[in-house]
Amino acid sequence: MVLPLTHPLSDGRTTHSSLVRAYSGQRPERLPVWFMRQAGRSLPEYKAARGGTAMLDACLTPELASEITLQPVRRHGVDAAIFFSDIVVPLRLAGVDVEIKPGVGPVMGAAIRTADDVARLRELTLTPADLEPVSQGVALTVEALGSTPLIGFAGAPFTLAAYLVEGGPSRDHLAARTLMHADPETWRALTEWAADVTGAFLRAQVLAGASAAQLFDSWAGSLSLGDYTQHVAPASTRALSQVKDLDVRTVHFGTGTGELLAAMRDVGADVVGVDYRIPLDEASRRLGGHTPIQGNIDPALLAAPWPVLEAHARDVVARGASAPGHVVNLGHGVPPTTDPDVLTRLVGLIHSL
Amino acid sequence: MVLPLTHPLSDGRTTHSSLVRAYSGQRPERLPVWFMRQAGRSLPEYKAARGGTAMLDACLTPELASEITLQPVRRHGVDAAIFFSDIVVPLRLAGVDVEIKPGVGPVMGAAIRTADDVARLRELTLTPADLEPVSQGVALTVEALGSTPLIGFAGAPFTLAAYLVEGGPSRDHLAARTLMHADPETWRALTEWAADVTGAFLRAQVLAGASAAQLFDSWAGSLSLGDYTQHVAPASTRALSQVKDLDVRTVHFGTGTGELLAAMRDVGADVVGVDYRIPLDEASRRLGGHTPIQGNIDPALLAAPWPVLEAHARDVVARGASAPGHVVNLGHGVPPTTDPDVLTRLVGLIHSL
Numbered sequence: 001m002v003l004p005l006t007h008p009l010s011d012g013r014t015t016h017s018s019l020v021r022a023y024s025g026q027r028p029e030r031l032p033v034w035f036m037r038q039a040g041r042s043l044p045e046y047k048a049a050r051g052g053t054a055m056l057d058a059c060l061t062p063e064l065a066s067e068i069t070l071q072p073v074r075r076h077g078v079d080a081a082i083f084f085s086d087i088v089v090p091l092r093l094a095g096v097d098v099e100i101k102p103g104v105g106p107v108m109g110a111a112i113r114t115a116d117d118v119a120r121l122r123e124l125t126l127t128p129a130d131l132e133p134v135s136q137g138v139a140l141t142v143e144a145l146g147s148t149p150l151i152g153f154a155g156a157p158f159t160l161a162a163y164l165v166e167g168g169p170s171r172d173h174l175a176a177r178t179l180m181h182a183d184p185e186t187w188r189a190l191t192e193w194a195a196d197v198t199g200a201f202l203r204a205q206v207l208a209g210a211s212a213a214q215l216f217d218s219w220a221g222s223l224s225l226g227d228y229t230q231h232v233a234p235a236s237t238r239a240l241s242q243v244k245d246l247d248v249r250t251v252h253f254g255t256g257t258g259e260l261l262a263a264m265r266d267v268g269a270d271v272v273g274v275d276y277r278i279p280l281d282e283a284s285r286r287l288g289g290h291t292p293i294q295g296n297i298d299p300a301l302l303a304a305p306w307p308v309l310e311a312h313a314r315d316v317v318a319r320g321a322s323a324p325g326h327v328v329n330l331g332h333g334v335p336p337t338t339d340p341d342v343l344t345r346l347v348g349l350i351h352s353l
Numbered sequence: 354m355v356l357p358l359t360h361p362l363s364d365g366r367t368t369h370s371s372l373v374r375a376y377s378g379q380r381p382e383r384l385p386v387w388f389m390r391q392a393g394r395s396l397p398e399y400k401a402a403r404g405g406t407a408m409l410d411a412c413l414t415p416e417l418a419s420e421i422t423l424q425p426v427r428r429h430g431v432d433a434a435i436f437f438s439d440i441v442v443p444l445r446l447a448g449v450d451v452e453i454k455p456g457v458g459p460v461m462g463a464a465i466r467t468a469d470d471v472a473r474l475r476e477l478t479l480t481p482a483d484l485e486p487v488s489q490g491v492a493l494t495v496e497a498l499g500s501t502p503l504i505g506f507a508g509a510p511f512t513l514a515a516y517l518v519e520g521g522p523s524r525d526h527l528a529a530r531t532l533m534h535a536d537p538e539t540w541r542a543l544t545e546w547a548a549d550v551t552g553a554f555l556r557a558q559v560l561a562g563a564s565a566a567q568l569f570d571s572w573a574g575s576l577s578l579g580d581y582t583q584h585v586a587p588a589s590t591r592a593l594s595q596v597k598d599l600d601v602r603t604v605h606f607g608t609g610t611g612e613l614l615a616a617m618r619d620v621g622a623d624v625v626g627v628d629y630r631i632p633l634d635e636a637s638r639r640l641g642g643h644t645p646i647q648g649n650i651d652p653a654l655l656a657a658p659w660p661v662l663e664a665h666a667r668d669v670v671a672r673g674a675s676a677p678g679h680v681v682n683l684g685h686g687v688p689p690t691t692d693p694d695v696l697t698r699l700v701g702l703i704h705s706l
Contacts, residue, residue, distance in 0.1 A: 007701045174688055177653035216671050221609070224630045224651075256574065256609055259630065277612065298577075300530035308534050335527055 014149040014211040019080045022325040023212055023249035023271050025292050031317065031326065032079035033350040034151070035343060036253075036273075037333030038072035039084040043340055045071050055100040056092050062136035069141045073148060076344045077351075079327075080149050080212070083138055083205055087216060088163065090201035093134075094126040096164075099304045104169065111167030113175065115186045121164070122193045131204040142209030149212060149272075152205030156217035157194035157235035157252070164190065173222045180231040191235035199242030206246050213243050214251040215269065221256025228260050236267040244268065249277025251294055255332055262284050276331025280319040292325030297346070299330050302338050309342070310349060317353050358472070367564040368503040372433045375678040376565055376602035376624050384670065384679065386703040387434035387504070388696060389606075390686030391425035391518075392437040396693055398424050408453040409445055412438045415489035422494045427500060429697045430704075432680075433502050433565070436491055436558055440508025440569060442604030443514065443554035446487075447479040449517075457522065464490075464520030466528065468539045474517070475546045483556040495562030502565060505558030509570035510547035510588035517543065526575045531570050533584040544588035559599045566596050567604040570623065574609025581613050589620040597621065604647055608685055614639045629684025633672040643680030650699070652683050655691050662695070663702060670706050 003332045014020050018028035039341050040046050049067050050058050058064050059213035068084040088098050088106040097109030112121055128135075142150050162176040163169070180187040202213050215236065223232060240250055254275025261283055265272050272284040274295035284293055301309045313328075328350050334343065367373050402420050403411050408603040411417050422439040441451050441459040452460030465474055481488075488489050495503050516522070533540040533662050555566050568589065576585060593603055605617045606626025614636055618625050625676035627636040627648035637646055656664045666681075673679035681703050685697065 172653070172685065174653045174656070177651070178656040181654055181665075182657040218560055222630075224634070226630070277575075279577070279579070298530070299525070300527045301534055303527070303531045304535040312534075332525065 008120060013147055017079065017147060017149050017211070019149045019151075019327060020211055020249065022327045023251065024293055025324040027325065031328055031353060033328035033347055034078040034080040034082065035072070035076075035330050035334050036044040036082070038076065038078060038343070039068050041336040042332075042334045042338045042343070043071055043075065045075070055086060055102075058090065059131070060133040062133055065137040065309045066140040066144065069137075069150070070144055072343075073145065075340060076347045078347055080151050081141060081145055082151040082214065083141065083153050083204050083210065085134070085153050087159060087198070087218070089134065090126055090131075090154070090197045091160065091164075093130045093201075094122070094124040094197050096124065105262075106163050107168040108164060111175070112190065113179070115183065115189075117163055118186050118190045120195070122189065125231050126197045128204065131201065133203050134201065135208040138205050138208035139179070150210045151251070151344055152202055152210035152213040152248075154202040154205075154213070154215055154239070156215050156220065156252075157191040157198060157239055158184075158220060158223070158232040159216065159218045160192050160194040160198055161187075161235075162219050164194070169236045171219075173219050177227065180227065184231070187231060188234075191232070192238060195235040195238035196242075199239040202239065203242045203246070205250050206243050210248065212249045212251060215240060215252060217252065217254035217257075217264070220254035220260060220264070221275075223260070225259050226265060228263055233263060233267050240268040253294070258283070258286075262288070265291050271325070271327070273329065274331065279328070280316060281322045284320075284323040287323075289322065290324060292327070293320060293323040294327040294329045295320075296329065296331035299332050299335050299338075302330075302335065302342050302346075304344070306342075309346070313346060313349055314353065317350065356393045366500055370432065370502045370564070371498060372502045372504075372680060373564055373602065373681045376604065376645055378494050378677040380678065384681055384703050384706060386681035386700055387431040387433040387435065388425070388429075388683050388687050389435070390420050391429065391431060391696070393687075394689040395687045395691045395696070396424055396428065398428070408439060408455075409442065412442050413445075413450035413486040415486055415493055418490040419493040419497065421428065422490075422503070423497055425696075426498065428693060429700045431700055433496060433504050434498055435504040435567065436494065436506050436563065438487070438506050440512060440571070442487065443479055443484075443507070443519075443550045445484045446554075447477040447550050449474070449477065452665070459471075459516050459519060460521040464528070465517040465543065466532070468527070468542075469537065471539050471543045471546070475542065479553045481557065484554065486552065488510065488557050488561040491561035491563055497499055503563045504568040504604070505555055505601075507551045507555040507558075507566070507568055507592070508607075509568050509573065509585075510544040510551060510592055511573060511585040512569065512571045513547040514540075514544050515572050526572050530580065533580065533700070537584070540584060541587075544585070545591060548588040548591035549595075552592040555592065556599070556693065557593045559596050559601050565602045565604065567606060567626070568593060570605070570607035570610075570617070573607035573613060573617065574628075574697075576613070578612050578616060581616055586616060586620050593621040606647070609640065611636070611639075615641070618644055624678070624680070626682065633669060633679070634675045635675075637676040639696065640676075642675065643677060643679070646673060646676040647680040647682050648673075649682065649684035652685050652688050652691075655683075655688065655695050655699075659695075659698070662699070666699060666702055667706065686690070
């Protein structure tokens with residue numbers, strides 16, 4: 001497969017899309033909407049396409065990852081696709097022993113706890129050739145999407161480091177939070193490596209045609225502002241710096257991050273995703289009123305009667321008007337049990353407002 | 354067993370303890386300290402005492418619950434005991450089919466989802482006779498403690514309702530948060546029942562001799578301030594009202610509740626527990642500077658080298674000086690892997706400050 005030589009934004013394909021305009025702080029005629037985790041487990045066609053393929057294998061099979069990415073665009077008419085992947089994909093491609101266990105999440109062959117562990121980890125590198133399955137999946141998707149933008153996707157260094165240090169999912173990320181205080185040098189070496197790996201993964205998606213890039217710091221909400229600023233933000237800046245020379249808007253999101261919104265923008269993101277806990281007008285106030293925002297319909301209300309969901313969605317849109325640009329989304333991912341028809345109806349509502 | 358006829362506080366036994374004085378907004382000569390989850394899994398003598406006894410059976414065996422409660426007071430010299438129990442104990446005593454599965458948490462025989470489910474649940478009542486094992490355990494403990502206060506313990510109605518609706522632990526408490534919006538009447542009936550049951554559990558502990566009472570809303574951090582105020586606070590007020598006529602200070606705590614601190618006080622608590630994410634001076638500012646606080650040493654630092662932990666503990670104490678009263682604690686429970694000697698040393702440090 002031949003990859004595009006120049007970044008697609010330069011061909012103007014998605015420049016005038018409502019998503020890119022809202023991410024740029026404009027107010028397009030029609031409010032853009034997409035849903036975190038729109039590709040995947042809530043759709044029957046996803047289950048049919050993926051069948052028994054293991055999660056990481058699905059992410060690394062270009063045709064399959066592309067098909068799964070396109071499904072919610074076809075079904076719901078959302079204003080953007082987000083590349084079907086997982087935050088641990090770059091770890092796997094770099095040679096880390098990681099699996100995604102159904103019902104559990106990413107599980108490492110061995111936890112990374114010591115300076116020696118980190119030194120060995122840092123010998124693993126991620127080259128453009130390693131990232132070829134991702135680049136191919138993105139290129140296929142972008143070609144099919146036409147003027148609908150694709151959002152690239154990567155985990156933030158803290159979240160990756162938390163998985164590596166804990167050896168898998170954890171509730172409070174205690175071991176990772178201990179390490180950053182107990183051995184700040186080792187922590188910095190670990191998060192710098194994670195930043196380089198996840199940044200390369202994000203850059204590959206943009207080079208292959210993604211029009212925007214979202215950094216997910218899933219676990220940032222477990223941090224105090226002080227710990228975030230001192231021990232986490234530098235690595236997130238380093239990750240995002242890998243797409244700074246490319247003409248793409250970057251979005252930064254984590255749940256439970258009401259205290260961190262400005263700090264998460266200040267690592268170099270253009271747009272801040274807001275979880276369902278903080279009203280968008282309050283979030284925009286905390287951001288100084290100059291930052292485009294994304295969010296924040298409460299996923300819990302997707303299962304409520306339509307009038308309840310509709311009233312909530314209208315409230316989210318009204319509060320979002322206080323920001324310079326607003327991309328409607330959920331305040332967390334689509335729950336697996338969601339009725340897909342509700343999402344389709346919600347897109348229709350948002351587009352009618 | 355004969356229970357005391359009057360509340361022990363009236364006998365002055367613990368009135369002048371540093372804990373009760375700090376909870377009352379005073380500054381005793383020596384800063385009081387205790388640790389959430391100090392009784393239990395971090396202590397070898399706990400494992401020896403409990404042996405193979407199932408968790409809820411241990412809570413409901415008065416001699417065993419009392420012994421486990423006393424162990425950290427003997428070992429660490431903390432300024433208070435907290436009764437060894439579990440937030441689902443009153444559910445079990447009321448007749449709900451609930452077990453605590455090791456490594457998982459409370460699991461219900463059946464989830465409570467519909468108006469009919471709630472109506473059936475409400476037929477279950479909790480009498481003082483049902484609570485006799487708890488009253489006996491508390492009375493035994495209080496007798497052994499002498500002038501050291503015992504803190505009573507109960508889960509807040511939202512957290513209990515979340516377990517009931519989900520059928521067990523969950524990450525985002527989606528089903529509970531859906532129900533409060535989808536069917537507010539059923540939600541209210543459910544949380545009122547939970548308030549009555551957990552309030553009775555708390556009252557029994559105070560009547561049997563506890564000098565203070567802590568309400569844990571473990572999952573409140575999953576709520577927006579709006580949802581908390583509208584759908585949760587009324588039931589928490591109702592639960593705490595069951596000890597309002599007794600002369601005890603009440604403490605209210607949940608993790609990730611930096612946005613909710615004032616609202617959690619305003620349900621009727623005297624003291625607010627602060628998790629590790631918010632510095633105590635900022636927490637006190639959010640509370641208007643007139644509320645005693647409890648917290649908030651980061652449990653992650655218990656596993657860091659001593660100089661790191663010591664510097665952090667000194668910072669916590671310095672920031673806590675901005676509140677009218679400060680009881681030193683962790684910003685979440687003691688992790689199971691904690692070295693008990695570190696806790697003992699920490700008590701010595703706090704008492705030396």
